[in-house]
Amino acid sequence: MTLDDLRVFVAVCDSGSLSAVARDLSRTQSAVSQHVKRLEREVGLRLLERRPRGVTPTAAGRILHAAAAEGIGGIDLALRRLGDLLAGAGGSVRVTTGATTVRHFMSHGVVAFRQRFPEVSLEFETESSSRGCYEALAADRADLAWVTLREPVRGIEQRPVLELPWMLAVRTDDPLAGRGCLDPADLRAIRPIGLPGNSSSRSHLEEQLASLGVRLTPTTGVADWDTAILLAELGLGHAVVPRLPDWDAARHPTIELVPVPALRPLSVGWAARRWDALNPVARDFADTVTRDLCERAPAGGRGEA
Structure with missing residues (x-):
């Protein structure tokens, strides 16, 4: 059982399709299937059930998926932080959110953050929904997401900031x-x-x-x-x-x-896979934006961050 086996297995469970994962990873469907079969041999149980339109995890698959997804998320975050230490650079902050969020919620905070950390790389990925933002976090395409907060999401930590009437x-x-x-x-x-x-x-x-x-x-x-x-x-x-x-x-x-x-009111705020595993500049970015919003928000509009 390798980390790559688990990464592929988690991706297959999330997408419900061997072929889709093969396309995303630029591999053959047979190669993707071999990762899953290797895991099944090691645990001695079927992990996926074939359906007419893809695959779905079995009961055993759901258990392994839940544990692997959480573990891989922590490993990815740790590897990013180690990479920042190795490079000795200012680091980076990757944020996923809606198309107009930076204008309405982050413009002042971004300026304040940039003045303090001119060397840090800021990357923004636009998504059309909170679900897309959560998927970007799970796929390690983003460190932070600014989203509309609703029910808890497995493997994601949420921090409310504002209540919008x-x-x-x-x-x-x-x-x-x-x-x-x-x-x-x-x-x-x-x-x-x-x-x-x-x-x-x-x-x-x-x-x-x-x-x-x-x-x-x-x-x-x-x-x-x-x-x-x-x-x-x-x-x-x-x-x-x-x-x-x-x-x-x-x-x-x-x-x-x-x-x-x-x-x-509509609750909005931050989401991350693990807040305590974020690199320091990502946490500082979130804190800077939060502080600015709370200072400017009318009384009663602040969240609990």
């Missing part, structure tokens, strides 16, 4: 503008602009609305919160979006954000 973005000439706040019932008459279909924020919003007896049928869909607000500003509909920490009403004189307090 939900607002309805409307034009200032809209009948709903000027209200101190809105009830869920007020949302039944809006022309909703849909948030990204695979995003955690949309799932969070729809679940809450459903529990309040409200169902929205978007007539327009967007890829991010910025575009939703822009379309509302153009009069193409209404956007239920979280209030962003850098929102400047003076820059948007024709749009108003009206609170919807019945909706539970």
Whole structure:
């Protein structure tokens, strides 16, 4: 049993496909299969069950997958830290997050971090969903992820930073503008602009609305919160979006954000495989961004980081 055997096995369990892993690793499917067979010979049990559309781990496979995934994650982090020590360089920070996150949550923190650590390499990988960010962490493509936090994820540690209240973005000439706040019932008459279909924020919003007896049928869909607000500003509909920490009403004189307090705020923050195994500059980067956000966030909007 080698570390490479375990890496391949974990990748197969995660993807559910021998051929997909073979493509990703630039190997033959037979070579990938041999890694799994070697493990099966050593443990004396079948680890994978063949299905019409791929493979799935057996009960024994699930046990080995859980242990191997956690162990490999720790080894990868340790090897990265050892590499930084060997190189004697400033190190690197790899962050995965959504397309507009740096603008709304990290811009001040990135500048402050860069001023203190000019030699550190900063790498940002854009994902379209929190799930994609978690997958990037698991595959060791990133050290940190800034995500919408929901249920616990196996092998991932989460740290909440901010609670973002939900607002309805409307034009200032809209009948709903000027209200101190809105009830869920007020949302039944809006022309909703849909948030990204695979995003955690949309799932969070729809679940809450459903529990309040409200169902929205978007007539327009967007890829991010910025575009939703822009379309509302153009009069193409209404956007239920979280209030962003850098929102400047003076820059948007024709749009108003009206609170919807019945909706539970959206929790956002950091995720990492193991916080105590991060290299020092990655932890410092996360702390710098967190500190800046908490200083600028309105009272009541801070998380628990």
